[in-house]
Amino acid sequence: MNMRMRRAAFAVAAGAMAVSLAACGSAKESGGGSSKSSSPKKGDAITVGLLLPENQTARYEKFDKPLIEKKVQELTNGKGKIVYANAKQDATLQNQQVDTMITNKVDVLIVDAVDAAAIKNSVQKAKDAGIPVVAYDRLAQGPIDAYTSFDNETVGKTQGEALLKALGSKAKSGKIVMMNGSSTDPNAAQFKKGAHEVLNGKVNIGKEYDTKEWKPENANSNMEGAISALGKKNIIGVYSANDGMAGGIITALKAAGISNIPVTGQDAELAGVQRIVAGEQYMSVYKPYAPEAAAAAEMAVDLAQGKPLDAVAKDKVDSPTTKQVPSVLVPVTALTKDNIKDTVIKDGVYTVTDICTGQYKAACDKIGLK
DSSP states (O other), X not given: OOTTXXXXXXXXXXXXXXXXXXXXXXXXXXXXXXXXXXXXXXXXXXEEEEEEXXXXXXXXXXXXXXXXXXXXXXXXXXOOEEEEXXXXXXXXXXXXXXXXXXXXXXXXXXXXXXXXXXXXXXXXXXXXXXXXEEEESSOXXXXXXXXXXXXXXXXXXXXXXXXXXXXXXXXXXXXXXXXXXXXXXXXXXXXXXXXXXXXXTTBOEEEXXXXXXXXXXXXXXXXXXXXXXXXXXXXXXXXXXXXXXXXXXXXXXXXXXXXXXXXXXXXXXXXXXXXXXXXXXXXXXXXOHHHHHHHHHHHHHHHHTTOOSTTTOOEEEOOSSOSSEEEEEEOOEEEOTTSTIIIIITTTSSOHHHHOOGGGHHHHHHTTOO
């Protein structure tokens, strides 16, 4: 999504607070955002460390990073600085990146964890150094101070409901394949849980996979295995946890001569939207990254400046290690060919020209996308 996406109206906490929420010593993990420091409040000249998990998925470099950078600049009158690193799906590298951020004495960290459990000790190190941590998009373990993401179980339910709608009366006439995300990503477990709540008992799940590192090529291999095991005539639909994997799945389906079965997705990536236009992919989940990025930036700046999070974080979320973490959960929308105009185009994510390139022009015309 580009930076013309709509912004959610997240309020910035009014007034300054003299005590910092960052811990000087070791923080207790029983309550998020509860640690305090006697250090004076920072001004606008803060340094925000931003750690994103990978660059395989288009969203992180194209949308999340620039959106967060822009919001931090807005909130600090152009004086705030972002120090950025991408872990390229390597949890060990990300832990090293946290160490570097601590050494460089950033004022606050925004971390989208490669592995939510593996990041725990690094989060603790940051807290011990007096650096508050905002968990971004994935609920990192350890004494995090704040968290923002989407309601991930709702994402899974939205995908499951869309798949059921597409299957209609044929829902139990064959087998579906479930292609979940990476087992190291807590979001993937929540997507899977939400989808199962909707699908269990209403479809026959022939094969189910947790897809290593969310990689499309791994989803492609898994799908080839499912086709071989189940038989191509018996597969009536595929639950795919995101658009990248949907691309790999659809390639495998085409190679096997399977068409006209619904495949779900998530992230409203351009390639996914184009596949929806072409009728190859049934749906995606449109997750407006601008409000998520805005919430992360606001909470990070407030934490660095010693302000309370109450005006921004209206929710509380429990992680396996930390209870009642101040959180912002952003709503999502099921994206199909029927509402492309009212979602990604209306919000300025893509233009018709972006979507309706040469090979998709006829399909765009057919659904009135001009």
